[in-house]
Amino acid sequence: MESSFSFGVILVVLASLIIAANALVAAAVLLLIHRNDGVSLCFTLNLAVADTLIGVAISGLITDQLSSSSQPTSKTLCSLRMAFVTASATASVLTVMLIAFDRYLAIKQPLRYFQLMSGLVAGACIAGLWLVSYLVGFLPLGVPMFQQTTYQGPCSFFAVFHPHFVLTLSCVGFFPALILFVFFYCDMLKIASMHSQQIRKMEHAGAVAGAYRPPRTPNVFKAIRTVSILIGSFTLSWAPFLITGIVQVACQECLLYSVLEQYLWLLGVGNSLLNPLIYAYWQKEVRQQLYYMVLGVKKGLTSFLLFFLAKNGGPQNPRESSCHIITISHSELNG
Numbered sequence: 398m399e400s401s402f403s404f405g406v407i408l409v410v411l412a413s414l415i416i417a418a419n420a421l422v423a424a425a426v427l428l429l430i431h432r433n434d435g436v437s438l439c440f441t442l443n444l445a446v447a448d449t450l451i452g453v454a455i456s457g458l459i460t461d462q463l464s465s466s467s468q469p470t471s472k473t474l475c476s477l478r479m480a481f482v483t484a485s486a487t488a489s490v491l492t493v494m495l496i497a498f499d500r501y502l503a504i505k506q507p508l509r510y511f512q513l514m515s516g517l518v519a520g521a522c523i524a525g526l527w528l529v530s531y532l533v534g535f536l537p538l539g540v541p542m543f544q545q546t547t548y549q550g551p552c553s554f555f556a557v558f559h560p561h562f563v564l565t566l567s568c569v570g571f572f573p574a575l576i577l578f579v580f581f582y583c584d585m586l587k588i589a590s591m592h593s594q595q596i597r598k599m600e601h602a603g604a605v606a607g608a609y610r611p612p613r614t615p616n617v618f619k620a621i622r623t624v625s626i627l628i629g630s631f632t633l634s635w636a637p638f639l640i641t642g643i644v645q646v647a648c649q650e651c652l653l654y655s656v657l658e659q660y661l662w663l664l665g666v667g668n669s670l671l672n673p674l675i676y677a678y679w680q681k682e683v684r685q686q687l688y689y690m691v692l693g694v695k696k697g698l699t700s701f702l703l704f705f706l707a708k709n710g711g712p713q714n715p716r717e718s719s720c721h722i723i724t725i726s727h728s729e730l731n732g
Contacts, residue, residue: 401551405462408455415452415669419445422673425686433682436511436519437503440496441676441683443523447530448490452579455666461552466616475552476538482554482666484534486545489669491526493631497624501559501581504588526717533570537562550576553658563642569641578628619714626675634668 537543
């Protein structure tokens with residue numbers, strides 16, 4: 398019971414952080430979309446939504462872990478909860494793949510990118526992504542081979558889903574996705590290397606002529622950096638859980654369920670917390686938008702505080718203090 402309570406506390410903290418971080422990034426990306434109308438930003442927004450849903454999904458498991466009741470959650474309700482978690486996690490992973498493909502397409506076909514990746518195509522990709530995610534997530538409910546024959550509670554992944562489901566996810570989803578990620582990354586590195594060679598040749602020619610200096614293309618390297626970090630976090634988060642699940646299928650006597658459910662499954666779900674941190678730190682436009690949002694909240698709180706002080710006999714000249722604070726805020730923004 399103490400172990401179950403500790404696991405419930407971890408779920409509370411993890412779910413709260415996932416929901417808060419992704420909601421903040423989603424709000425920043427929505428403001429960027431309203432201002433820039435970029436297709437790639439829609440994929441970033443979809444990733445934040447999928448990761449937020451993971452936080453909401455694991456929130457449904459908290460009651461089972463923290464409750465002292467001896468009556469476990471029904472198998473049907475537990476299966477639905479775990480299917481929702483699996484579907485949201487699948488949507489998150491597929492969105493990371495879509496982002497990697499979008500950046501790859503932008504580098505591979507820069508002149509035709511906006512024709513190939515129009516708003517209609519992006520919308521169709523996102524709709525298809527969610528359809529596939531929910532088909533995968535709820536697949537065990539319709540396939541008896543993927544269901545556990547006995548259920549005693551508490552509600553957990555392997556309490557209702559058989560390790561054969563993890564084996565299928567690994568062979569059909571994880572490893573092909575990883576191979577695709579590596580292909581995108583290697584091809585983008587090749588393209589970036591070719592661009593660098595062309596730039597050096599043009600710079601050399603310009604230096605000889607004494608005039609022309611060609612523009613650099615930092616977007617290529619920024620896209621490669623973002624994709625590589627997403628690939629790394631995706632692999633490090635989910636590979637231990639899926640590989641150990643395969644070992645459990647091959648070795649029925651190993652009994653690795655406690656390690657899978659209490660450690661490695663949480664590590665995989667934790668990827669939904671890494672994704673918004675990656676975008677908040679590595680994506681300059683998202684980082685700047687978050688900074689502007691913080692400044693806006695700071696100004697709003699300052700105005701409210703000055704108004705409150707003025708109404709309650711605060712400083713005699715709050716207007717002068719307000720101008721001083723606003724001047725400081727503008728200097729921070731310009732800096």
